[in-house]
Amino acid sequence: DAKTTQPTSMDCAEGRAANLPCNHSTISGNEYVYWYRQIHSQGPQYIIHGLKNNETNEMASLIITEDRKSSTLILPHATLRDTAVYYCIVRVASMDSSYKLIFGSGTRLLVRP
């Protein structure tokens, strides 16, 4: 029961910015948005996460709308190695007050030479 909606696939040219959208219209006030990516036959790699403010790190930027119902992951200069499945995940609280990450189907990003 993923709580996010992402396009099935996208592509972009190498060197250009890749903007990956995600809808999470039912997100609640204390739920974080996480982004992971999975390169074929590997474990997911953490990219970035945020609550309400925009975030930036060495890999990417995360832009969250003011109403928090959607977000965009930005890879500023995509390379061929960024070809992967990108997962946008809303952190779900567990019964024991911890949390778990439930993966949806993600966006398959293809970076073209």
Next chain:
Amino acid sequence: GAVVSQHPSRVICKSGTSVKIECRSLDFQATTMFWYRQFPKQSLMLMATSNEGSKATYEQGVEKDKFLINHASLTLSTLTVTSAHPEDSSFYICSARSGTQIRADTQYFGPGTRLTVL
């Protein structure tokens, strides 16, 4: 980021045998570890959550007697697939979350273990 390892990376076994997969957090203490399964061309499916020193919590539809999880220390969790059958063939991935305040928000994933049951 933090490092999580899994062993073995690949395993092939005969139907009816049991297989143990290890998951280790190498540079942090993991109070909580998670086990996922991924079938070809599908997304990751959460199987269970384990907290160090306590019983694992299984997701709906996951047989706890078939998938035994042990989280005996802050750096090691094991998943044992008992009496494996061909339909258990899958990519098994663990993840770990730190108990410290600084890293507690983030889950780090292992490289996965590909299980093939003949």
